[in-house]
Amino acid sequence: MLRLFLLALALCLSLPAGAQAQSLQPILQTHADEVLKPGRRSVDVVLVDLVASGLPQVVPFLEAWRDREIVQRDEDGQFFRRKGGELIDLDTAVVAGPAAGTKLTEARPNGGVRRAISEALVQFQLSDPDIGKRRAAVDAIARSMDASQLGPLTAAIETETDPELKRVKSRLAGMLGALFASTPDGRVAAINALSGDLSVDVRAVLNTILSTQDDVAKELPEGANIARILKPGTDLTPQQAYARLSAAGLAPALVTQSDIRAALIAHIDGGMVGGMPVAALDNDAGRAAAYDALAADGVVPPRVSAEAEAEAIESHVFFQRYAEADPAVTDAARSVLNGIETRVSFSQAADLGLDALSLASIYFLAAIGLAITFGVMGVINMAHGEFIMMGAYTGFVVQQFVPDYTVSIIIALPLAFALTFGAGVAMERLVIRHLYHRPLETLLATFGISIALQQLAKNIFGTQARPLTSPGWLDGALVINDVIAISYIRIAIFVLALMFLALILLVLNRTRLGLEVRAVTQNPGMAASMGINPDRINMLTFGLGSGIAGIAGVAIGLYAKVTSEMGADYIVQSFMTVVVGGVGNVWGTLAGASMIGFLQKGIEWLNPSNTLAAQTYMILFIILFIQFRPKGIVALKGRAAAD
Structure with missing residues (x-):
């Protein structure tokens, strides 16, 4: 997180002193060991200095470094980009000589370092003159949704010239702010700003904030952001409740019939087990008695009685707690999500x-x-x-x-x-x-x-x-x-x-x-x-x-x-439309088409996996409708109506 914060800070500030440098080589020579053998921590310093320099050749260098194309010439320690058997100067991008016959040391960034370099590139690309690269950077941020991107993305909004991309950046910054703003008030404000957005990704962000985890304790912990209290017998079955107690180490595990069988088989000695002959263990009661005898000797864990199970459940509280600790944030997210879901339904x-x-x-x-x-x-x-x-x-x-x-x-x-x-x-x-x-x-x-x-x-x-x-x-x-x-x-x-x-x-x-x-x-x-x-x-x-x-x-x-x-x-639909609407009547045809169209879509919505069944239900409904109104919705007038 420190590395990401420093990267964002350096990009936003673009230190003037660093911007006066004209060559990458002094920066690379200062961090030569880190460039050749970077680690997840040592790469931080290199990236911050490169970003702060403001040099245009930083982006091509980072791309080459990420792609493992950077080499150091052993005779003078200069760094180059090796491409197609040639050494490319990092500042001028011109060919500096052949790679063959030159003693070179390769820079080998590992996967973690390459990801860090890619994150730095995304921040550069947010303000790239090429709109395609800016869109790609925004897409990359949308995929990762990382806290480190909030600062650079917010800074890049003001300088964005494309109105549509500016809208996308602002929307994405709002989602990142809802997740990662530095203060609870900032997060609440960002969440409230999302209230008019019905998109799936906004709902996913709000659901992430409202994610919960199941928990159980003797009593509700103070300061916990409780989402819901679960009542055994209503929200949980007794078996589920006791299983949670056992998983949390608050109660001994239940002994199942298979556990009893395995324990008895493991302790057979001379045709006896638990003081009982094996021949007497042909029913559940006999096996339970033998197991209890073994438990009394401390050989196996004792069985939990129904009374003890009920008492353990009764003496604990079962609840769901939000992963987000601040109630103000979850309350805002819940309120906004409820409003969005209502609008989505409409x-x-x-x-x-x-x-x-x-x-x-x-x-x-x-x-x-x-x-x-x-x-x-x-x-x-x-x-x-x-x-x-x-x-x-x-x-x-x-x-x-x-x-x-x-x-x-x-x-x-x-x-x-x-x-x-x-x-x-x-x-x-x-x-x-x-x-x-x-x-x-x-x-x-x-x-x-x-x-x-x-x-x-x-x-x-x-x-x-x-x-x-x-x-x-x-x-x-x-x-x-x-x-x-x-x-x-x-x-x-x-x-x-x-x-x-x-x-x-x-x-x-x-x-x-x-x-x-x-x-x-x-x-x-x-x-x-x-x-x-x-x-x-x-x-x-x-x-x-x-x-x-x-x-x-x-x-x-x-x-x-x-x-x-x-x-x-x-x-078939045409005949149904005419008959249901009323034979020989334009308004009847319109009414029949509307009725059948809305009816078919409604049935398909109720049964989306089977359109054939939906059409069958629709025909059955129309048959019943005609029984009650045989002349259709809009019947003819005059003698023709009696024909």
């Missing part, structure tokens, strides 16, 4: 909510097209997931021709809508229109189309997952604090879901097509009598729902894998 809940909201937006994008087709037409389209897959592959193909990922996504979104809109219209005209009011046949037909589209995608793109790369501005995540973070891609998907919600509401409520769709949804017969062509509306509606699925595929492809089976990952 932050974890908020982070879980953001994840659930992100998942809900993905489900909404995947299900909104299905909600339109299923709600208006009553068609169970099992190929809806494949329209999502087609949209994702459209984005992949566009990126093969447009290398700018931002431009490619802008092109892919309308192109995916047009492609899947056309595919949806073709599917409705060729297949669906012939199967209206025949739900089983429609389900089987669309399921067959789903398989065919998957196989077609495999034939074209193969079975390997294809990358749909997001633009660079979507890389990374929005970090609110050390607990709450959400990726920019998920934010973009959430914004896209909001845009689609607004667009669909605008189309349904402010356009003629929307008016006709709502009319056909609520009462197809009356809509037809008013001059609306339900057949045309069904075609456009199916195409619109399919086109929206294509756009959803581009968005989902930025987040998930793009394969021929990707649609199957979302078809």
Whole structure:
């Protein structure tokens, strides 16, 4: 500790007298023996003089010394750095001659000395002009968390020019101050300054201060910083309590059955042991009596009776004491840690909510097209997931021709809508229109189309997952604090879901097509009598729902894998979203997506190790929910609600 203190002091003061020296050789000659054969104590003086000199060549010398490259030329006692078969001058860094043919004595610092040299180098690097070296020095201090680094680190904060690195230095100095400040008041102030930091390493520092050790005594020791008093029977079992007494030497050890057996076997003499024949030792009572006889003769330690065990436990106090002796420090650490853990709990809940909201937006994008087709037409389209897959592959193909990922996504979104809109219209005209009011046949037909589209995608793109790369501005995540973070891609998907919600509401409520769709949804017969062509509306509606699925595929492809089976990952959730929210209702789809997204994330949080079980529980919950609200969260109004 003396060496480390002197190093820190020398670095902070940078003595002017030493700074006037121009060469390392006088310092090295003064400590020649310590340089060649340094020890953990003798290296202190050398390091302090080197640091105090303020010479720029000190850092290269320390690096070479640490790496065992320093040698002394025997003829004149001068020190050099040996590298690549050449002798390098320590002051000018130029080649002074070949190493071969010259009598040299090597400096051989041991492991402890090399660690001391490394610590001195870290202190130099804290103020190095190279920001990379300053960052490396801060990282080294963060790994070691040594008291000797507090002074140099604090001194280096004021001269730091990089704002982010200055913040890191200040934060690290606060943690070191909480652990190693010279006064209790200084430590308490440093601990209180950490109250707004939710990071894991700050919590680790506070937990280090609050570390405890188990203890037992006749009575609580005066002046001890007691963390907790343990009550036998509640906090400790009687066996655990007595074991602690025995380990502390406050009570004799219990004699176990195996101890009795071993003792009896060791003292058999002529078929007798403890005055009893061996044949009589076939039960616990007989063995105990023989052992007690041996104990009465002083051959073995006596057994501890249950009464003596209970009395020993009753006459002692069991407690945990803090390793930190100052109660003011531990009280401050406990108060700050409790506040941080409370904020962490709220932050974890908020982070879980953001994840659930992100998942809900993905489900909404995947299900909104299905909600339109299923709600208006009553068609169970099992190929809806494949329209999502087609949209994702459209984005992949566009990126093969447009290398700018931002431009490619802008092109892919309308192109995916047009492609899947056309595919949806073709599917409705060729297949669906012939199967209206025949739900089983429609389900089987669309399921067959789903398989065919998957196989077609495999034939074209193969079975390997294809990358749909997001633009660079979507890389990374929005970090609110050390607990709450959400990726920019998920934010973009959430914004896209909001845009689609607004667009669909605008189309349904402010356009003629929307008016006709709502009319056909609520009462197809009356809509037809008013001059609306339900057949045309069904075609456009199916195409619109399919086109929206294509756009959803581009968005989902930025987040998930793009394969021929990707649609199957979302078809079940899409149907659940539509049914739970309310068939044929945009707001119902939004409510259903929110409910399923939050429910799934909540179940996964309760059972994080088994996502399959979480999905099973979610489906069971939805089945129960539908039993009580069969028309969904937001039910249709009008005659369609009775169908």
